Amino acid sequence: MKIIDTKGRLCPEPLIMARNGLREVSEGDKMQVISDNDTSYQNLMSFLEDLGAKPVADKKDGIYTIEVTKPAESQSEAESNPEAYCAVPQPAGGNNDYVVVARSCRMGEGDDDLGSLLIRGYFNALKEMDQLPTHIIMYNGGVKLAVKDTDTAAALAELEDKDVSVLVCGTCVDYFKMKDQIGVGRISNMYQIATTLAETGKVVYL
């Protein structure tokens, strides 16, 4: 049986992989789609349902195995538009909004080099997440993350492209004399920062 392993892939990739896999099997044949992500699993189930592939799922040790049957050739709209199934679910009655605050150019305390490595890993991972913050605020040494030609600035630019507001503390940029080096984000003042923090339900301090 053909097996499509989508573990570690982010939407819409699992949907496209599943669709392409189905194209390669014969009508009536079974195929398995493997997922390790709740959101991807839900999106895959809706998509495969609409394709008429009769998905049946099983979950074991956090891994979903979805068994599908290749339907008769159909003109389902889902076939041509898997991206439309990339919904990010909102928890019932809840608000997912959150703000990330970088208080320094490192993550945690203990070793500065390790802290620098971790925060670079964090922002490069964050940009691949389904659930993005509404704002990223950088102050004090955190503004150094926005310096041009760094991988953190590149990640922040990608987050901006995904409608995340990146606020860089103007006082801090001035203090470090880094205005010419800032490559991403909006230079912001403490009123904007205070307002953003006051208006959000959840703040994640790095």
Added chain:
Amino acid sequence: MSEEPLLLFPNVHKVMRADRICKARGIATRVIPVPEDISSECGMCLIVEGSNLSSCMEALKEENITFELHKRGKQ
């Protein structure tokens, strides 16, 4: 689908050393967590843009840094 090369190292100290070596030679790197489909352990790895990959690998070999090369779909 385009792929990007991931460089995995035996421990985080080697990641940091490799990163410094690349930086000293003007090779841009990105730090990302090791993808879960490669290892379930908490670790970091480096992404080097394709055009710099061979010079990066050469530099790491010169400095006796051992690494594994993996590929992943471009995010």
